[in-house]
Amino acid sequence: MAMIEFKNVSKWYGSFQVLKDCTTKVEKGEVIVVCGPSGSGKSTLIKCVNGLEPFQQGELIVNGQSVGAKTTNLPQLRAKIGMVFQNFELFPHMSVTANLNLAQVKVLGRSPEESTEKSRALLQRVGLIDHARKFPGQLSGGQQQRVAIARALAMDPIAMLFDEPTSALDPEMINEVLDVMVELAQEGMTMMCVTHEMGFARKVAHRVIFMDQGEIVEDATKTDFFGTPRSERAQQFLSKILHH
Amino acid sequence: MDFGFLSQPAFSGGGTYFDWVLSGIKWTMLVSICAWVIAFTLGSVLGVLRTTKLWWLKGPATAYVELFRNVPLLVQMFIWYFVVPEIVPKTLGMWLKQGMPMPEFWSAVFALGFYTASRVAEQVRSGIQSIPVGQTHAALATGLTMPQVYRHLLLPMGYRIVIPPLTSEFLTIFKNSSVALTIGVLELTAQARTISEYTFRTFEIFTLATVVYVLITMAVTVLMQLVERRLRVPGFIGTGK
Numbered sequence: 260m261a262m263i264e265f266k267n268v269s270k271w272y273g274s275f276q277v278l279k280d281c282t283t284k285v286e287k288g289e290v291i292v293v294c295g296p297s298g299s300g301k302s303t304l305i306k307c308v309n310g311l312e313p314f315q316q317g318e319l320i321v322n323g324q325s326v327g328a329k330t331t332n333l334p335q336l337r338a339k340i341g342m343v344f345q346n347f348e349l350f351p352h353m354s355v356t357a358n359l360n361l362a363q364v365k366v367l368g369r370s371p372e373e374s375t376e377k378s379r380a381l382l383q384r385v386g387l388i389d390h391a392r393k394f395p396g397q398l399s400g401g402q403q404q405r406v407a408i409a410r411a412l413a414m415d416p417i418a419m420l421f422d423e424p425t426s427a428l429d430p431e432m433i434n435e436v437l438d439v440m441v442e443l444a445q446e447g448m449t450m451m452c453v454t455h456e457m458g459f460a461r462k463v464a465h466r467v468i469f470m471d472q473g474e475i476v477e478d479a480t481k482t483d484f485f486g487t488p489r490s491e492r493a494q495q496f497l498s499k500i501l502h503h
Numbered sequence: 504m505d506f507g508f509l510s511q512p513a514f515s516g517g518g519t520y521f522d523w524v525l526s527g528i529k530w531t532m533l534v535s536i537c538a539w540v541i542a543f544t545l546g547s548v549l550g551v552l553r554t555t556k557l558w559w560l561k562g563p564a565t566a567y568v569e570l571f572r573n574v575p576l577l578v579q580m581f582i583w584y585f586v587v588p589e590i591v592p593k594t595l596g597m598w599l600k601q602g603m604p605m606p607e608f609w610s611a612v613f614a615l616g617f618y619t620a621s622r623v624a625e626q627v628r629s630g631i632q633s634i635p636v637g638q639t640h641a642a643l644a645t646g647l648t649m650p651q652v653y654r655h656l657l658l659p660m661g662y663r664i665v666i667p668p669l670t671s672e673f674l675t676i677f678k679n680s681s682v683a684l685t686i687g688v689l690e691l692t693a694q695a696r697t698i699s700e701y702t703f704r705t706f707e708i709f710t711l712a713t714v715v716y717v718l719i720t721m722a723v724t725v726l727m728q729l730v731e732r733r734l735r736v737p738g739f740i741g742t743g744k
Contacts, residue, residue, distance in 0.1 A: 311640050338646025348641030352659050352736045361655060362645035396738020407641075414645060 268317035279473040290450045292460040295470035301453040341411030345423040347403040349395035381409040401432030418449035469493040527694030534680045541616025546623025553628045571621035584610040584686040611683035630661035670727040
């Protein structure tokens with residue numbers, strides 16, 4: 260059974276259709292990169308997975324549960340799916356450790372000591388243990404994003420969603436974040452990443468999904484996608500972002 | 504100016520006129536602080552309700568705010584004191600008029616508290632709404648429920664953002680408490696007026712009242728600055744980011 264399965268998912272903002280009949284799936288341990296021009300519905304698609312964006316038509320199964328169903332306990336489902344955002348979205352009034360501890364204590368019911376231990380291990384892993392007591396505002400963008408990844412990992416997620424995790428970063432900080440993501444991918448984490456980092460896609464992605472105007476235009480293996488994209492739109496897109 | 508009259512025995516009550524001033528300050532403080540407790544708690548609840556997506560919570564809170572902030576404070580004061588005892592059930596009305604101790608005081612506290620609550624509500628609401636929606640998404644994405652998101656993210660950040668306007672509101676409540684003189688609360692302004700009638704030292708006594716109001720509000724400002732400093736978030740600049 261697929262970890263994440265979209266079946267003809269459609270979504271409208273008023274009369275404007277942002278997702279058109281999207282069908283795809285992510286198997287356990289797969290790394291999927293979603294790309295496409297801005298406004299093509301990539302972020303919306305990924306936010307449907309943990310119910311941050313509701314959709315009106317179709318079905319979305321995550322870990323055997325239907326996201327759109329009224330009976331689904333969304334907080335419980337979300338706790339198992341880590342998410343990393345474009346603007347980091349750390350909680351500014353909490354220290355780095357407190358950011359990592361919050362959901363561990365409040366959602367998983369871990370003790371503060373146990374949570375702190377877990378948090379420290381993860382901060383060590385992303386290379387930020389020295390910043391454990393600092394506040395998000397005192398860190399650089401790249402550091403904040405690594406904290407955000409650690410915060411998601413603290414919940415022992417079964418899959419991770421990345422929504423343009425490097426788009427808000429200064430160029431010299433992009434790699435420190437990508438390194439963490441590559442490592443995660445190589446460990447076998449199930450990942451769905453909205454990103455334009457084609458180097459990352461080349462390195463670790465299993466499949467690449469190309470979206471345009473709310474549609475999944477291309478859903479191909481990495482080799483096929485970078486070899487000869489079948490659609491003209493994907494070819495144009497690639498030629499725009501790859502050759503400079 | 505001659506403030507010598509302050510030490511003279513007052514027309515009634517056995518003390519000096521200065522004792523009247525002190526008593527006025529006491530009632531000003533009591534009315535204001537009791538009203539602030541109501542305004543802050545009720546205002547916070549209403550402000551939070553106005554940010555929810557549930558119409559049956561949002562609707563009544565919006566109606567409250569629109570009603571209470573659009574009717575002049577003076578009118579509200581009269582309504583609580585003169586009208587409310589007449590429209591509630593008879594026994595309760597009798598108790599409000601005759602049984603309840605200090606009816607002027609409590610009417611003033613409720614009028615001022617419920618009025619200011621509508622203003623506090625708007626500030627709490629604007630504080631919460633100035634937090635980018637991405638923050639809420641991030642909190643929800645970790646599995647927190649919406650009430651937990653309010654408790655651990657939206658309220659702590661929202662209050663911090665609106666400390667400056669809340670300080671203004673807290674100051675205003677001390678100044679607005681002078682309206683209570685119209686229903687017979689002998690607070691500072693009322694006492695100043697009475698003393699001026701007995702002593703004709705109008706200029707001096709209102710100068711004194713002015714100084715006292717300024718001192719009270721300055722003390723509040725300093726207090727709120729301490730609160731703000733204590734709650735300051737390291738590295739956090741401006742609002743909503």
